[in-house]
Amino acid sequence: MVVIGTIENLVKKVITPDIKISFGGAALFLKPMEVVREIIRQEIKDLIIYTLIGDLDIDLLLGVKAIKELHSSYVGLPMIGMARHFRKAMEKEQSVDFYEWTELSMVRAFQAGAMGTPAIMLRSLLGSDLVKLREDFEEVTYRGMKYIQVPAITPDLAIVHAYAADQNGNVFYPKHHALDEFSTLPAQCAKQLFVSVERMITNEEGRELIQQGQSTMFSSIDVDFVVEAPKGAWPSGFPPFYASDMGHIMTYSGMANMPETFDMYLREYVFGKSQEAVQ
Amino acid sequence: MSKSTDYEPIDLIVISLAREINDSESCYTGIAIPSAVVAVQLARMTHAPNLQFFYGGYWINPDLDVDLFTIMTDTEAFVESISKAQGFSHLVQLYQYWEGPKHTLxxxxIRPAQIDQFGNxxxxxxxxxxxPKFRFPGGAAAGDIINTCSRVIAYVPRHDxxxxxxxxDFITGRGSSPKWRKDVGLTDYQGIKTVVTDLAILEFHPSSGKMCVRSIHEFSTIDEVQExxxxxxxxxxxxxxxxAPTKEELDILQSKADPLSIRNFDSRNR
Known part of the structure; x- marks a missing residue:
């Protein structure tokens, strides 16, 4: 049964310390940013996060020390530079356990989670020191061939941002945007799915979308929680509806430099209402 | 720099990368390394019109006259980039070519932050x-590419x-050692074959796997390269x-392959 509610209520109800979460999106596209901001507003801590390419989502959460364990292949602000809180957390504070994957191994582990197989073998990690850091990565021989076996990723919850949801919880996102797999892969391996959408629509509007040739990104049986969050991926991009707000991300990058300016950023764009002015 | 030229070192890096590309090959480049996509586009516009190009795992053979920064910041440009690509790839579709059932790319x-004498x-x-003393963002797909593409071309904007x-300090992706590749059964994937820098072009000895000089640029000296x-x-x-770049290469680079000069994101002062 899909629960439709406000972002305040459902984040409070569902996202608890020590929960394992996979985020949809990658590299400043399709990130569930409004849910990230709500997690910060509610001061929820000790999260375990999986994201293929971490950017502002991860750097914000690390800035408020909300993540205790992080899995990703890359954490930075693509085209702009380093993620400052990520570096600080790693180099100065040692406040987060970071597990670096490669893109392929992480996607295969998402797929393994979706298949219900406990682990998957691949070859691209052979010879990499990433394997030495991990007790759960293992070199194995299968029919005379060497592989690295990695565990499936099985989060408690996936959080993704999509275009629209009808009153039954069917979720829509235009199909021809190949970016959708950045969100469907982390969703399919998780036990539960939390979706923020640009807008709620009626069931009739949902049927019209299907008649226009769209398909559901997730059907109601896949979905557990739905909240409405207009511009909910901002400042990451949500094509074809809005682009990544690189100007804002550059502003962030500057303000993340010092604790005082980062606090100003949080007051302005996370706790404040000025973000509506931006939108 | 002992000799002045009518082009910048980054131009020669991009043009030398493009020259490493043969017509009718297939390839992948990530989205965060601007000179790579410029080099591929330049090759497609000159000697390699039949290249099959996965760009960032979304676009297949894009005819982009805008750069990725514009695509990310301008929704219309993003939508237009889709209409100008010959196809559009899903992640899992791309990965059919990385250890999957399809042919090897x-x-x-790639652009390594550190590289050693054996191409690690x-x-x-x-x-x-x-x-860590210094935490880089992470390898993303660099480690995967080294063990799934037939060969890898690396570039280093500032050779130092x-x-x-x-x-x-840490092996994100394993080097070109022919012995190691034979031992683990990865001989179809040669690792890094060529490294293009702002001073020289380097390659690896076929049997020892050790880095050697293939050529030095007209404005650098061998002492400078070694130092x-x-x-x-x-x-x-x-x-x-x-x-040296030909006039045609420079013209196409500046007017068509990279009119907005995104390669300069990779440019490093010396």
Whole structure:
């Protein structure tokens, strides 16, 4: 049964310390940013996060020390530079356990989670020191061939941002945007799915979308929680509806430099209402 | 820099990368390394019109006259980039070519933060991985490309001893050692074959797997190359000079392949 509610209520109800979460999106596209901001507003801590390419989502959460364990292949602000809180957390504070994957191994582990197989073998990690850091990565021989076996990723919850949801919880996102797999892969391996959408629509509007040739990104049986969050991926991009707000991300990058300016950023764009002015 | 030229070092890097590409090959480049996509586009516009190109895992054979920065910041440009691509790839579709059932991609292009004399690369961390002195963003797909593409072309915008180290602090992607590749059964994937820098073009000895000089640029000297490398390079007796860009290459680079000069994101002052 899909629960439709406000972002305040459902984040409070569902996202608890020590929960394992996979985020949809990658590299400043399709990130569930409004849910990230709500997690910060509610001061929820000790999260375990999986994201293929971490950017502002991860750097914000690390800035408020909300993540205790992080899995990703890359954490930075693509085209702009380093993620400052990520570096600080790693180099100065040692406040987060970071597990670096490669893109392929992480996607295969998402797929393994979706298949219900406990682990998957691949070859691209052979010879990499990433394997030495991990007790759960293992070199194995299968029919005379060497592989690295990695565990499936099985989060408690996936959080993704999509275009629209009808009153039954069917979720829509235009199909021809190949970016959708950045969100469907982390969703399919998780036990539960939390979706923020640009807008709620009626069931009739949902049927019209299907008649226009769209398909559901997730059907109601896949979905557990739905909240409405207009511009909910901002400042990451949500094509074809809005682009990544690189100007804002550059502003962030500057303000993340010092604790005082980062606090100003949080007051302005996370706790404040000025973000509506931006939108 | 002993000689002035009518082009910038980054132009020669991009043009030399493009020359490493053969027509009708297939390839992948990531989205965060601007000179790679410019080099591929330049090759497609000159000698390699039949290249099959996965760009960032979304676009297939894009006819982009805008750069990725514009695509990310301008929704209309993003939508237009889709209409100008010959196809659009899902992640899992791309990965059919990385260890999947499809043919192996001919090459990938990477930009290592550190590289050693045997072609191991580090895009992860300097110092103790749990208590790092410097934490790079992470390898993303660089480690995967090294073991799934037939060959890898690397570029280093600023050739110096911080990047060229005797032994990398951390192996994000394993090097070109033919012996190791034979031992683990990865002989179809040769690792890094060529490294293009702002001073020289480097390659690896076919049997020892050790880095050697293929050519030096017309504005650099072999002493400069060696001084900026943290280990002894194998140097041929007669050192070839890297072929200077032709007027046609420079024209197409500036007017069509990279009109907005995104390659300058990779440019480093010396």
């Amino acid at each position: 001919s090459f990938g292009i 690369i580090n895009n992860s961390v300097i110092g103790d991985p749990h208590h 001893v911080r990047t060229f180290v005797p032994e990398v 900026n490398t943290g280990f002894d390079l194998e140097i041929p007796k007669d050192i070839p000079t890297t072929r």
